[in-house]
Amino acid sequence: MTANSDYTQACARCGSLAGPHDIFCGQCGRELAPALQQARGDAFAALTPALVYYFLTLFLLMVYKFTPAFPSGFEGQVVISLIDIVIVIAFALHARQDLAPLFSVSQLRFRLVVLTIAGALAGSLVIAALAKFINISISDDVFYDPYLFQDTQYPMLISILFICVQPAIFEELAFRGFLFGNLQRVTSPLGALYISSFLFGLMHLSYISMIWLVPIGLAFAYLRLRYNTLWYGMIGHFFYNLGITLIEYYQLF
Amino acid sequence: MEASLSSSDSPVVPLKCENCATALAADSKFCPGCSYPVGGSEEQKMQFRIRIVRNKELIKASKEKIQTAKIIMYVLSGLTLLQGLYQGFAEDNFNGMVVNWLVAFIYLIMVAWADKNPFAATLSVFILFITVNLVNAFFFPATLFSGIILKIIVIGGLIKGISSAKQAQDSLNELEKVKAANNRDREL
Structure with a gap:
């Protein structure tokens, strides 16, 4: 030849x-x-990590939100956050091989980072106005209430840490990270995009806020799917939550 | 290509795949487009065709269970809508009415989505149904067992729907891969 x-x-x-x-x-x-290998056969066996993560976290959040089991105020917030961080890290380690490429910084583009930040801040303004219009407290759907931190020494710093940094890292790692990856093994990428965003909205335990939480999840999931990285989602999530926190903190609406 | 032009005396391998009509190199044992065993025995070729027929039958068999899951979604939507009406007009609970109608609307969206991606839609309804019941149980523990038989039927039907939709999805992917004729039959 x-x-x-x-x-x-x-x-x-x-x-x-x-x-x-x-x-x-x-x-x-x-x-x-071969494209991304889809798990064949029993759907529930392939979906075990996603379902266990979702229902475990849902149960903990319900106990935190609906029962007096956790200490109230700042202390309870710290406890539930630490539990959540431990759970997410455990599941992320379990899926570390799938997640590692999503942290690559070589493909990051400056223009997209700027666009993500601008979109996130604009989104926080629009949604804060919408929430005001239908008369519902935004801090009710994000579990993280800036007023919880008013009695601490550095309320602004601690608010940013617990409301902006922690969810941006760990919610993205969970919903756009291993949950998305696990769903992609059993259904099409678009299916994974929609289901992960739906679960993201559902998990916040406020049906009304799903009206904006699901689209937010869709935006972050789209960025993850399109650019194969978690960075845009994390950056966007941080700035969206920062916008909401500042609006709440300074009572802009 | 050049090799096949010169060996005109005895073409051992047909130049086009019998299954998908992809052009073949002279020494191909399998079609590079669909993996049909062009250079294989009759038995191997038969096995390839049986694989296609089997997958088509699996898709047909799963359609029924997916239909059942869709009916369950309609029923859930209707019941939630009625519950919203009851809360709004009999109990004067406006928030409860809005929330129930929103959930009923989500069930309807899922019914529409089930035509495109039955697996994703049925899985979402399954998780939504359990979440709604868990939330209710936290506030009113007694509700967990009210209508328990109906709940078991719903969950059982949805689980069967999810498994069948997965089966159909796997078979469709397989048919697409081997370029089976009429594999565009996406009406699940």
Whole structure:
């Protein structure tokens, strides 16, 4: 066989050469570049991590929000946050191989970072106004209430830490990270995008706020799917929550 | 390409795949487009065709259970809507009415989505239904057991729907991969 520039790939099983449009190896029939491997067969077995994470966290949040089991005020906020961080880290470590590429910074584009920040701040303004219009407290849907921190030494700093930094890192790591990855193994990327955003809205335990939480989740999930990174989502989430916190803090509306 | 032009005396391998009509190299044992065993035995070729038929049958079999899941979603939507009406007019609970109508609306969206992605829609309804019942149980623990038989039927039907939709989705992916004819039959 003469050297042929038409060959652009080689079979991983038998080493035969193949053309750029070939999907299977002509010699052994193996698929040349299999797309993201979908788990076949039992849906619930493949979905176990996602379902366990969702219902475990949902249960804890319900206990925190609806029962007096947790200490009230600042202390309770710290306890539930720490529990959440531990759970998310455990699940993230379990899926670390899938998550590692999402932290690559080499593909980050400055223009997109700026656009994400601008979009997040604009979004926080629009949603704060909408929430005011339908007369519902925004801090009711984010679990994190700036007034909880008023008695601490540095209320603004602690608000930012618990309301902006922590959710931006750990909610993104959970919903756009391992939950999204787990769903992608059982359904199409678009299916994973919609389900993860729906669960993101549902988990906040306020049905009305789903009206804006699901679209926010969709935006972050789209950024994760389109650019294969968690950074835009984390940056956007931080600035969105920062916008909401500042609006609440200074009573802008 | 050049090799096949010169070997005109005995074409061992047909130049086009019988299954998907992809052009083949002379020494191909499998079609590079659909993995059909062009150079294989009759038995191997038969196995390839059986795989296609089997997947089509699996899709047909799952349609019924997906339909059941869709009916369950309609019923849930209707019941939630009625509950909202009751709360709004009999109990004078405006917030409860709005929340129930919102949930009823979400169930309806899921019914529409079930035509496009039955797996994702049924899974979402399954999680939504359990979440709603858990939230209610936190406020009024007794509600967990009211209508328990109906709840078991709903959850059982949804679980069957999820598994069947997954089955159908797997089979569709497989058919798409092997470029089976009429595989665009996406009406699940």
